[in-house]
Amino acid sequence: MNKLQQTISNIVHLPASAAERAQARLDSLTKPPGSLGRLEEIARQLVAITGAERPSVRRKSVIVMAGDHGVTAEGVSAYPQAVTAQMVLNFLHGGAAINVLARHAGARLVVVDIGVNAEFPPATKPADTSGNVEFLRRKVAPGTRNFAREAAMTHDEAVAALTTGIEVVEAEIARGAELIATGDMGIGNTAASSAIVAAMTGQPVAKITGRGTGINDAGLAKKIEVIGSALALHGLTKPGSAGILPAMPALDLLAKVGGLEIAGLGGVILGAAAARRPVVLDGFISGAAALVAAGLAPNVAQFCFAAHRSVEAGHRVMLETLGLKPIVDLDLRLGEGTGAALAMHLIEAAAKIYNEMATFAEAGVAEKH
């Protein structure tokens, strides 16, 4: 059994009993029952995921996977492909949005070159030498092939990228990470993600394709046409179907229309779930990775939090398919893990409420009439 199969087999089904036990404690705390709404829901899920009496999510890591996409040759993105590598350097220099928000969350930032179409010289290192930013060179391939014409990856490349994600998250967990956030960088990756969600849910391409980093109307029409043709080329058009396909097709379609960073994030999600660590999904790209992960291991969504509802069309369909409700809705559409880093604070708040509040008995406060 290879590492991917082993990891999938370690993902358990969470029993309802843990969440029920957690609710009993929540109802004993000095507040009207249920009055902390979604924080209580998050606390219950943290107890169920971790199996801990008092779940801690203090030690946090944001894992940003970067990869390029051959499909950019079709003109489906508002920015040139070179921006992927330029933004990796920006992450290492500390100037990107995810740097600001990971610092603000008190999270480590792990930037992974899993498939950037550029060579980073050996001297390329994080400017922050405190260990809070790490750069991992785990290139599986220098970008995907153009999925409008051929398969984006070979089967072996897809497995290698998934396995890389598992290994990266396992290393973070070995360092002590208690809460994992997923982030992405890859010009062209909303096109790949739209192709994945269309193939896995059977929804019309036009409904689940958006403007990514900001293409205009003509660009959007072109993107929809390119994705639609590619799905037909790869035999992935399933009009009228819905729901997640079984295991092997998820891996197949990942190879055909996915991305190296999407596969890597799928591995991060699977690895976190296998180790019973909660994982916070950022927006549309992370959602595509989670769809693939759920195709491989149907229980995986139990270990996931949806950080936010992205502006990107199709994100709503992803979340409904995964059965996840976004924590915030701030009209974000940046990626990089920015929404996930913001949500980490709210998830940690839920854990602290659960762990630190006094009970009615402890505080000597009268209960409800």
Place this chain on the structure above:
Amino acid sequence: MNKLQQTISNIVHLPASAAERAQARLDSLTKPPGSLGRLEEIARQLVAITGAERPSVRRKSVIVMAGDHGVTAEGVSAYPQAVTAQMVLNFLHGGAAINVLARHAGARLVVVDIGVNAEFPPATKPADTSGNVEFLRRKVAPGTRNFAREAAMTHDEAVAALTTGIEVVEAEIARGAELIATGDMGIGNTAASSAIVAAMTGQPVAKITGRGTGINDAGLAKKIEVIGSALALHGLTKPGSAGILPAMPALDLLAKVGGLEIAGLGGVILGAAAARRPVVLDGFISGAAALVAAGLAPNVAQFCFAAHRSVEAGHRVMLETLGLKPIVDLDLRLGEGTGAALAMHLIEAAAKIYNEMATFAEAGVAEKH
């Protein structure tokens, strides 16, 4: 001119130019224009409020005003009145939800007895002696009178409570506070807040009255009836009217059906705005205070952030009247400033994005095609 009038006269109208200048900087940062959605909106507002080139909201204070309500004699609440004083002690012992969330936000917590119907012995002090929790004894009266039968406060008491709020926030600002959150504790205060929103917006009582800490159907029907009768008794029924009334009526209706903590929070909001400090409104009770503040000083909402959308019926009406859009929607209905403390992290995130991100030129990243 008294302190209240002086404060009101110091609240300026914010020019649109500051927000426009802020957007120009936001568009120069290494992200697709507009891709950080509401964080960009918040950053623009922070620049406009503070007038600073790089607005800082690192130093934070949550001000929780506690007061009792004579109207609890009518049986409109799920908890006995004694809980107000018991919860003040819980705040001082560090076991309440707001303690957990203020610590998590890195905020000072200032607990103000502005009208609790209990005497706290001189030895009553915060267990946390670090200075992060403070207890202020500023009792204007030992609770309000029963507004179902007579005016809740005299005109002088209402002015004294408003002035107390101004003084408390001025002291926090003098200590360095850059971001203020409002919180409340007062059994019965959703009834007073519903009366305020009904009187100020002309909306039907049944539409804007909710279950507070958790009354049942019979309790809710009773609460609606009590509030409706009280509005008639005080001549505050204005069927079909809408929008905020002019200055003197806002003070009048505050005295007739308001609360000491609601008046105090109104003062906090006015004082923060006069000093050009952003203020984060918690839920329904803080919203009532903001409605009163806006009745006294129409520009005040420009200085406010609505932290969240409360479960409490009527909160939506308040926010629409104030022209505010909630930052999160987490099904909260606890009060104490809990939602506001959570939102502080997101507001600070917006400030840091504005202040700390690299521009395209600085990072050497290519701009859009």
